[in-house]
Amino acid sequence: MPTEAQCRDTGGIIVAAIFIFIGVLALWDTFDYTDADSFVFPRTVAGAMIVFCIALIAWSLVRPIDAATRGAESTPRRVGLVAAMLVAALLMPYAGFLLSGLLAFAAIVWLAMYDPWTRRRLIVYPLVGSAIVLGFYFLFTRVLLVPLPIGRLFIG
Amino acid sequence: MLTFKRLILAPLCAVLLMLSAGAIAEYPEKPISYVIPFGPGGESDITARHQQPFFKNKFGQDLVISYKPGGGGAVGWAQLNEMPGDGYNIMGVNLPHIIVKPLQKDVGFKTSDLALIYMFHYTPDAVVVKADSQFKTLKDMIDYAKKNPGKLTFSGSGKGTANHLAQVTFDKLAGIKTTYVAFKGTGASVTALLGKQVGAQWGYTSVGAKHSDKVRLLAVAMEQRHPRFPDVPTFKELGFDIVSGAYRGIAMPSSTPEEVRVKLSAMIGRINADGEFKKRMENDGFALVDVDYKGMKAFMDEKKAGYAAAAKEAGVIK
Amino acid sequence: MDSLAYLLAALTPYHIALAIGGVVAGTVVGSLPGLTATMAVAVLIPITFSMEPASALILMGAIYTGAIYGGAYAAILLNTPGTPSAIATTFDGYPMAKRGDGDLAITLACIASVCGGLVGALFLLFLAPPLANVALAFGPVEYFWLAILGLTLISALSQGNLLKGLIGACFGLLLSCIGVAEISADVRLTFGSHTLLGGIEVVSALIGLYCIPVLIDLVATPDRHLEVEDVSRGFRLREALGISWRSKFNLARSSVLGTLVGILPGAGGSIAGLVAYSEARRASKQQRHFGHGAPEGVQATESANNATVGGGFIPTLVLGIPGTPPDAVILGALLIQGVRTGPNLFTEHGSIVYVFIWGLLIATVLMLPTGLFIGRYAYRFIVTVPKALLVPTVAFMTLIGTYAIRNSVSDVVIMIVLGVVGWILGRLGFSASPIVLGLILGSIAEQGFVQGWIIGAAADNLWGEFFGRPIAMAIFAFILLSLFSPLLLSRFRVKREIAGAD
Incomplete structure (x- = not known):
C-alpha cells in the first residue's frame, strides 16, 4: 500500500500508456508515405518511444516515487486562463485581433486578481490594459507590418 | 460549408464592389x-x-x-x-x-x-559542378555515369521539385542512373556541392550567377542560351529535350x-x-x-x- | 594604415547612431517572445534600399546582435526564450530569477553577450576567409552527429528520471516530423488535419511549452511571480564582473564554440547555446548546480549565441552561404543592392566589409550600457507590476507574438494546446526541455541521417560515411564523453575520496 510520503507513479503510467498509443498511431501513419526517405526516421523514433514507455511502466510498477505536496491552488482560474486564451485565438478570424485581444486581456485580469477591487484599481487597470493592448497592436501593425486579422465582422 | 460561405460572401462582395468602384479606378491607393x-x-x-x-x-x-x-x-x-x-x-x-x-x-x-x-x-534548371570538377562538359559526366551507374550523386532542392523532376527526366533521356540527394533548399544544396559532399548539383542558373567564381554550369534547360552565360550550351543543343x-x-x-x-x-x-x-x-x-x-x-x-x-x-x- | 581608416569610417556619428538605434530596437524585439531577429531584419529591408551598403549592414547587424541578447530577458524572467537562441538560458536563468537573482542574471547575460559578440566579430575581422571552409567541411553526417550531441543533453535535463526525459525527447522528435516533410515533401502525421500541414512551428512551440505553464501556475496562486528582496539594488555590476572574471575560461570556450557553430549553415544560435551549455556543464566542477541556477549556464549560452552573429557572417560574406536565418535575409538585401559576396568582397570592397565589421564591433560594445539599462527596466517591470496586470500582459504577448511568426491563427491554437500538454506533463515529472530538444534537433538529425545514408549507399560505403570522416569522429568522441564522463568522473572521485580519506 502506498503511504503518504511515497506512492506509485500512476500519472507517469497513464502518460506512458498514452504515449504508447501515440507511438502506435505514428507507426501506422508511416505506412502511408510515398517516399522511402520519409518513414525511416519517424518509424525509428516511434519504436524507441514505445520501448521507453514500456520500460517506464515496468519501472513504475516496481519503484514508488515521493508524493508531491501541493499548497492551495485554484484549478478554476487555471482552466479559465486557458479557456480565455483559446477563445481569443478562435475568435480572432471573426472578431479581429484587437477586439479578441482586449476581451482576453480583461478576462485574464479578472482571473489573476487576488487583491480587492478598489476604486483606483477599477479605473487604472482597464486603462493600463487598454494601453498595453493598443500599444502592441500598433507596434505590430504599423511598425512591424504584421497583417493582424481585422475580423470578418468588420469587413463583410 | 464552402458554398454556404460563398452564398453569403458573393452578394456582400458585389455590394462592396459597387461602393468601391470609384476607388478601384485609382488602384492601388494603399x-x-x-x-x-x-x-x-x-x-x-x-x-x-x-x-x-x-x-x-x-x-x-x-x-x-x-x-x-x-x-x-x-x-x-x-x-x-x-x-x-x-x-x-x-x-x-x-x-x-x-x-x-x-x-x-x-x-x-x-x-x-x-x-x-x-x-x-x-529560374532555369542547370547542371552545376564545382570549378575544379573533372567534368568539363556534359558528355564527360554522362560517360562517367554510364561506367559507374548510381555512383554519381546530385544534390538538389527537395523532392517533387523542378530539380528533382529534371534529374529524373535527364536520367531517362541520357540512359544513365544517378543518385539524387534532396536538400531542404537551393542554399543547402549548393553548400553540399561546394563542400564536395556530392559530385554535382541539379541547380538553377541563379546558382551559377551567385557563385560564379566557384562553380561551372554544364548545361541549362532553356530554349536559348542565358544572356549571363553565353558559353553554356542548352540541353536542346546537346540533344536532350529539356526546358524546365x-x-x-x-x-x-x-x-x-x-x-x-x-x-x-x-x-x-x-x-x-x-x-x-x-x-x-x-x-x-x-x-x-x-x-x-x-x-x-x-x-x-x-x-x-x-x-x-x-x-x-x-x-x-x- | 587601412584598418584605422575603416575604423574611422565606422565611427561617424551617423554610423554610431545606427548602431545604438539598431541595438536598442533589436533588444526590444528580441525580448518579446515570437519576434525574432529574422523578422526584425526582414522588416527593415525596404529602409536599407536607400542606404550605403556598409551603413545598411551596420544597422542590420546591430539589430541582429541586439535581438539575440534581448532573448535572454524573457528567458530569465519568464522562463520563455525570447528567441530560440536563448533556450538554454532558461535552464539556469529562470531558477536564478526565482530565487531573487534575476537582476544579477540579466547583468551576467549582458556581459557574456558582449564578450561572445566581440569574439565572434573579431574572428570575422581576422580569420573569415580560412574559417569559412568550416561551413563546407560539414556534410550531412556531421550535422547528424551534431544533432545527436545536442540530444545527449537530455540526460542532464530530465531531472531525475532519464526514461521520462527520453520519452519526452522522442515525443519532440515525432512533433518535428508533423506536416509536409521539408525534403521528401511527404505529408506526415497530420491525420488529415489542415491545421497541422505546416508542421509545429518551433518558436510557437517554445512559447507554448515554456511560457504557458508559467502562466497557468501564476494565475493559480496569489504569490508573487519572483522573489524580490530589494528592487533598488542597482545593476549588481561589480558582483557580475567578478563572477565573469572567475569564469573567463567558460566565456572564452563558449564564445569560440558559438562562433564555430554560427559558421555552420545548418545550425544556428539555439544549437550553439545548447552545445556551449552542455560543454560548460561537462567541464564544470559543480555539475549538480546546473539546472538549478548556476550562473555559468547563463554565461555559456549567452556568450555562445551572441558569438553566432559574427560567426554566421563568415560564410555569408565569404561564400555567399548564409550562416543563420537572419544572415539569409541580410544576404538577400545585399544582393538587391548589387553587392556580390565572395572572397573578392574582402579584398576589393574592403570599404564595405571592414567598415561593417568595425561597426558591428562598436554596436556590440554599445550593447553593454544599453543592454544593462533596458535590462533594468525589463526587470523592474516584471517584479513590480501587479500580478493582475502581469499575467494578462504576458498572455497577450504570447498571442500576438505567436500569430506574428507566420501570420497564422493555427499556430496560436497549437501553441496553447502544447502549453497545456506541457503543463500536465511537467506535473507528472516529464520536463519540457527534452521535448523542445527533440523538436529543434529532429529535422537536422533526420535530414543528416537520410542524406548521409543515400550518399553512403551510392558510394557503397555506409560505414565509412558515418564512422570514417574525421570531423564526424571528433563529434562522436564528444558524444561518448558527454554520455560516459559523469560515470567515469564519479567513479574517479569515489576512488580519490577513498585514497585521500580526509
Whole structure:
C-alpha cells in the first residue's frame, strides 16, 4: 500500500500508456508515405518511444516515487486562463485581433486578481490594459507590418 | 460549408464592389500586402524584393512583403482564398509546387483554387559542378555515369521539385542512373556541392550567377542560351529535350474582382518591361517570362500535363 | 594604415547612431517572445534600399546582435526564450530569477553577450576567409552527429528520471516530423488535419511549452511571480564582473564554440547555446548546480549565441552561404543592392566589409550600457507590476507574438494546446526541455541521417560515411564523453575520496 510520503507513479503510467498509443498511431501513419526517405526516421523514433514507455511502466510498477505536496491552488482560474486564451485565438478570424485581444486581456485580469477591487484599481487597470493592448497592436501593425486579422465582422 | 460561405460572401462582395468602384479606378491607393509562402532569403523572397522598389516607383504604393512558410508553400496557398479579395492581398506562387503538391495528397488547396494573375520569371534548371570538377562538359559526366551507374550523386532542392523532376527526366533521356540527394533548399544544396559532399548539383542558373567564381554550369534547360552565360550550351543543343525550371508568379484570393485582377496583371507586366529590372534579374541568373492573366489558362494547362507526367515518372505521386 | 581608416569610417556619428538605434530596437524585439531577429531584419529591408551598403549592414547587424541578447530577458524572467537562441538560458536563468537573482542574471547575460559578440566579430575581422571552409567541411553526417550531441543533453535535463526525459525527447522528435516533410515533401502525421500541414512551428512551440505553464501556475496562486528582496539594488555590476572574471575560461570556450557553430549553415544560435551549455556543464566542477541556477549556464549560452552573429557572417560574406536565418535575409538585401559576396568582397570592397565589421564591433560594445539599462527596466517591470496586470500582459504577448511568426491563427491554437500538454506533463515529472530538444534537433538529425545514408549507399560505403570522416569522429568522441564522463568522473572521485580519506 502506498503511504503518504511515497506512492506509485500512476500519472507517469497513464502518460506512458498514452504515449504508447501515440507511438502506435505514428507507426501506422508511416505506412502511408510515398517516399522511402520519409518513414525511416519517424518509424525509428516511434519504436524507441514505445520501448521507453514500456520500460517506464515496468519501472513504475516496481519503484514508488515521493508524493508531491501541493499548497492551495485554484484549478478554476487555471482552466479559465486557458479557456480565455483559446477563445481569443478562435475568435480572432471573426472578431479581429484587437477586439479578441482586449476581451482576453480583461478576462485574464479578472482571473489573476487576488487583491480587492478598489476604486483606483477599477479605473487604472482597464486603462493600463487598454494601453498595453493598443500599444502592441500598433507596434505590430504599423511598425512591424504584421497583417493582424481585422475580423470578418468588420469587413463583410 | 464552402458554398454556404460563398452564398453569403458573393452578394456582400458585389455590394462592396459597387461602393468601391470609384476607388478601384485609382488602384492601388494603399500599400499592398505581398505574402511569400516561404521563409526569407530564398529565391522567392529575393525576386519579390527585386520587384519592391520598381512597384513603389511606378505605382506610388509600397509592396509590403511578409512570410508564411510551412509545408513547402502549402500553408500559405491553402489560406489564400480566406484573405479579403479587395486587391490589397497578393501571394507568390511557384511552379511546379502548386501543381505537384495537390497531386500528392490533400494539402488544403487544389491547383484550380488559386487565382493566378501573372507568371513573371523563371529560374532555369542547370547542371552545376564545382570549378575544379573533372567534368568539363556534359558528355564527360554522362560517360562517367554510364561506367559507374548510381555512383554519381546530385544534390538538389527537395523532392517533387523542378530539380528533382529534371534529374529524373535527364536520367531517362541520357540512359544513365544517378543518385539524387534532396536538400531542404537551393542554399543547402549548393553548400553540399561546394563542400564536395556530392559530385554535382541539379541547380538553377541563379546558382551559377551567385557563385560564379566557384562553380561551372554544364548545361541549362532553356530554349536559348542565358544572356549571363553565353558559353553554356542548352540541353536542346546537346540533344536532350529539356526546358524546365521553377516558375514564379503572383496569385490573388479568388474573391478578387475581375477588374482588379486585370489591373494587377498589367502592373506586373509593366515592371517586367522595365529595362533596369530585366537587367538586375538577368544578372542574378533569372529569366523573365510574361504569362499574363489572359494567357494563364493555356500556360497552366500545358504545364499541368507536363509536370504531372514527370512527377509520376519520378515516383513522387502514385 | 587601412584598418584605422575603416575604423574611422565606422565611427561617424551617423554610423554610431545606427548602431545604438539598431541595438536598442533589436533588444526590444528580441525580448518579446515570437519576434525574432529574422523578422526584425526582414522588416527593415525596404529602409536599407536607400542606404550605403556598409551603413545598411551596420544597422542590420546591430539589430541582429541586439535581438539575440534581448532573448535572454524573457528567458530569465519568464522562463520563455525570447528567441530560440536563448533556450538554454532558461535552464539556469529562470531558477536564478526565482530565487531573487534575476537582476544579477540579466547583468551576467549582458556581459557574456558582449564578450561572445566581440569574439565572434573579431574572428570575422581576422580569420573569415580560412574559417569559412568550416561551413563546407560539414556534410550531412556531421550535422547528424551534431544533432545527436545536442540530444545527449537530455540526460542532464530530465531531472531525475532519464526514461521520462527520453520519452519526452522522442515525443519532440515525432512533433518535428508533423506536416509536409521539408525534403521528401511527404505529408506526415497530420491525420488529415489542415491545421497541422505546416508542421509545429518551433518558436510557437517554445512559447507554448515554456511560457504557458508559467502562466497557468501564476494565475493559480496569489504569490508573487519572483522573489524580490530589494528592487533598488542597482545593476549588481561589480558582483557580475567578478563572477565573469572567475569564469573567463567558460566565456572564452563558449564564445569560440558559438562562433564555430554560427559558421555552420545548418545550425544556428539555439544549437550553439545548447552545445556551449552542455560543454560548460561537462567541464564544470559543480555539475549538480546546473539546472538549478548556476550562473555559468547563463554565461555559456549567452556568450555562445551572441558569438553566432559574427560567426554566421563568415560564410555569408565569404561564400555567399548564409550562416543563420537572419544572415539569409541580410544576404538577400545585399544582393538587391548589387553587392556580390565572395572572397573578392574582402579584398576589393574592403570599404564595405571592414567598415561593417568595425561597426558591428562598436554596436556590440554599445550593447553593454544599453543592454544593462533596458535590462533594468525589463526587470523592474516584471517584479513590480501587479500580478493582475502581469499575467494578462504576458498572455497577450504570447498571442500576438505567436500569430506574428507566420501570420497564422493555427499556430496560436497549437501553441496553447502544447502549453497545456506541457503543463500536465511537467506535473507528472516529464520536463519540457527534452521535448523542445527533440523538436529543434529532429529535422537536422533526420535530414543528416537520410542524406548521409543515400550518399553512403551510392558510394557503397555506409560505414565509412558515418564512422570514417574525421570531423564526424571528433563529434562522436564528444558524444561518448558527454554520455560516459559523469560515470567515469564519479567513479574517479569515489576512488580519490577513498585514497585521500580526509
